[in-house]
Every structure is written in C-alpha cells, then in structure tokens.
Amino acid sequence: MDADLTFEQLVREHQSMVFRTLLRLTGSREHLDDLAQDVFLRLYRALPSFRGEALITTYLYRIAVNVAQDEWKRRRRDDRSHISLSDETSDWEERLAHPDRNAEQKIEEREFQQAVEEQLQLLSKIERTILILYHQEERTYEQISYALGMPIGTVRTHLHRGRKKLREAIQQRQTNERRPACQTT
C-alpha cells in the first residue's frame, strides 16, 4: 500500500511534464491519457533496475520518447491522419465578440503558434523531439543526450538543423500567404 502511495505521489509530481511532452511529440490529444499511463507503467516496471545514474525526470523523458516512438509506429500502421493540437472547441465566440487590436494580435499570435505546431510535426522525429526537449522542457544537452542515447554533438547538430528547417518553413509559409494578398491589390 505504501509503495503504491509513493508511486502515486511520483505520478502526481511528474504528470503534467509527461502529458505536455507527449502532446507535442505526438501532435494529438487522442489517447493522451493512455499514453501517459503507459509511460508511468513502464517507469514502475523499470524501477527495480533503475540505478540512479540520472534523475527520475530525465529517465521519464527517455520513457516518454520511447512511448511516442511506439505511437508513431502504431499510427503509421493505422495510416491515420493526425488531429491538430488546436482545440476545436476553442474560444471563437470570445474572439469574435472583441474584434479590437488586442484581439487581432492574439489571433495573429495564435495562428503563428498553430503554424509552428504544424511545421514541427513535419520535421523528422528526432529533430522534433530535440526541439521540444530543449525549448519547451528546457533540458540541457547532457540530459537530452541521455534521454535519446546519442552523443551531445549529434544533439547539437539536430537542434541547429531542426531550428533552421522550422524557420525556413515558417518564412516560406509567410511568403506564400503574402503573395495572394499582393496579387489582389
């Protein structure tokens, strides 16, 4: 009973990190509960062999990445289209009710965020994972290297390449969006 309670506390402490990492890695809210549960079950099973060479947090990132990889494979098999990160039941009414400059900026930022999320899903899995762990989760090169089992130099290279690709894709997207607007004027 005590071991279960301790583990429940451990889950409570790390659940939001696991949920948000999985959400961005998989790009979908579908089955998020199940995936997060899978992460903690794998952690529970691995605890007897956990030698403490890293923090539980770093170890959890490693498991979360593995679970996301399995999910990518499963989706490839099912050939299912991914669902956007954006919530369909978002506050459209609220936005329409306040069409001022501030609301316009908010919409613009939201659209930009959405574009980044979409382009992030188009990057290679390894580049996406490293960008998320580095920027969103603020992990160090060493921690990412441990979580992914690759040399620090390779992590740096993928991070740089991923950022560059993302930037170019966003620039290209912005250029394409401006072009029809210029043609109509």
Place this chain on the structure above:
Amino acid sequence: MSDDLKNTQPEERAADLEHELDQRLLRALEAAPEVDIPADFAARVARNLPARRPEFVTATHYGEHAVFLGMLLTLAVLIVLTLHNGRHAGFGLAESLLLTQFLALTIWISVRRHGVS
C-alpha cells in the same frame, strides 16, 4: 548620404524582421501546450499497477560510496608514505602511483556526478 540610407534601410529592415521572426519562433517553441489532466489520473495509475512491486523506489549509491571510501584510504596511505619518504627508494614510486590513482578517481567521480543530473 541619401544613397547610404537607400542601401542600408532595407537591409536593416530585413535584419529586424528576421530577428523578430526568430523571437516569435522561440516564444512559440517555449510555450508549453495546455493539457487537461484528469483529476484522478495519479490514483488511476496507482490502481492499475501490476501486482509485482519494485524492490526499491529510491536510487542507491553503493558504488559512489565505495569510490569515496577508496579515495579516503588512498589519501591516508599517501599521507603515511609522505611521512616516511626518503627511507626507502620504493616509497617514492608507490607515492607517485597512488597520487595518480587518487587524482584519476577524483576526476572520474567529479565528471560522473556533474555529467547527468
């Protein structure tokens, strides 16, 4: 002067736009998505745990403790050897070997402790 302005202004503007794009991109990447975690998620995970329990939850550091003990012993022997230095030719060589070993252990344990946290 006006030619200079004509040449530099679009470049500066482009650089500003690029900088702005970089900043927006970083902000977007750093923004963690909002997640809805069921209130009973942790309890549900705990309920669904398999029957076999792990032997321990917290990490042990037996290896590290053994290394620290070894370092202390090496240091003690080094001190003893230093006090008796000059009495025997072999003492100097043993002292050098132990000192190298001590330094190697210190570097190794420091790198290991700060390597992955």
